[in-house]
Amino acid sequence: MPGQRSITQAEKLAEAKLGGIPVRHEQMAVVANIYRAASAVRQHLENSVLRGADLTWTAFVVLWVVWVWGESETRHVAEEAGISKGTLTGVSRTLEKRGLIKRAGHPTDGRLVLLSLTEEGEELMRRVFPAFNEEEAFVTARLDDEDCRTVADGLRRVVLQVEEHGEERRLTLLDGAPPAPRRSGRRAQG
Amino acid sequence: MPGQRSITQAEKLAEAKLGGIPVRHEQMAVVANIYRAASAVRQHLENSVLRGADLTWTAFVVLWVVWVWGESETRHVAEEAGISKGTLTGVSRTLEKRGLIKRAGHPTDGRLVLLSLTEEGEELMRRVFPAFNEEEAFVTARLDDEDCRTVADGLRRVVLQVEEHGEERRLTLLDGAPPAPRRSGRRAQG
DNA sequence: TCCGTACAATTTGGGTGCGAACGACATCTG
């Protein structure tokens, strides 16, 4: 199996490259495998259930959030779906065009936009989610329920660590230095 | 902490939505948290060490692969980096423009292209990787070495399950039906 | 009423991200 072997091998090669500087192997393996697993799972779900419903991963996540939470403000949906508000604007417009989502202004605060599923959207989710959950079970088939709880808990700790101390950590690292603007993306005006 | 609570709550809401159809909670939690963790880790690393070096996540992964494995054929790099060949073409061209990567034809097989780091690229990685690994340790700070091994092993099983049985599973699910082309992407010619 | 601050979604710009289509090349087959 190339997956595991290549990771181990890559770690050794990396250490050789660094010539004596110690590498935190276990931590590196966690991060590397989080990303590998995320890609593999996403790929599988897109190819098995989502493509048949003509949904991308992101579109499904957005639908799922709105479905489960009911009518919600866009900023909360973006937060929960793990995408930026700017991205959500585009995605929700696409879903609106397909008749799966409704967009409505907030009754009292004109700045807010509320998202909710149309009846067609509800129907789609009632049909697609069980299949989606079935594939979630497939990809985790080599873990029993106890293993799943352990892994999920470990991942939750990673998320919490970043959520609670990430900002502070970044400030410490940069140590007052300017936040280094992204090279890509919109440029500052003159 | 909103993270964990909202997931649990979302699961209950989802079950209520489904009205009696059982949901595989543990498996759902694993998939949801894999994706959350992947986003959180990527975000943190981009904002802490990569932006300072003017690298995106993907660009760094590509550089890392080439750095560790040495001069490599593009298809292997794409495979190892977890991106498609088409994406790699764009990323490697960007890196070439910045003088971090060299592209060379294969001596005997004219179809192949070999990627390798320039001296500037090597220098960058010697500087950036230790900082990167330091942040990998930061995001996993709430896990001890043993926990890390457990989580990494669990994730490896997910990856292996998909790699070894994903294709077969998809065929079973679609059961001979046409593979349902992606809605986005290049259209077939007349 | 006018102003300024605050905060909301949206637009914009650069860079991925995928899979289908494509053209160049290698290799098999006769």
Place this chain on the structure above:
DNA sequence: CAGATGTCGTTCGCACCCAAATTGTACGGA
């Protein structure tokens, strides 16, 4: 050595994706 077949990297079209800039709304005080 010509054609068929397969494999490579590249091109293409569309959808994301983020963060900065922008636009629009709310609401406080002067």
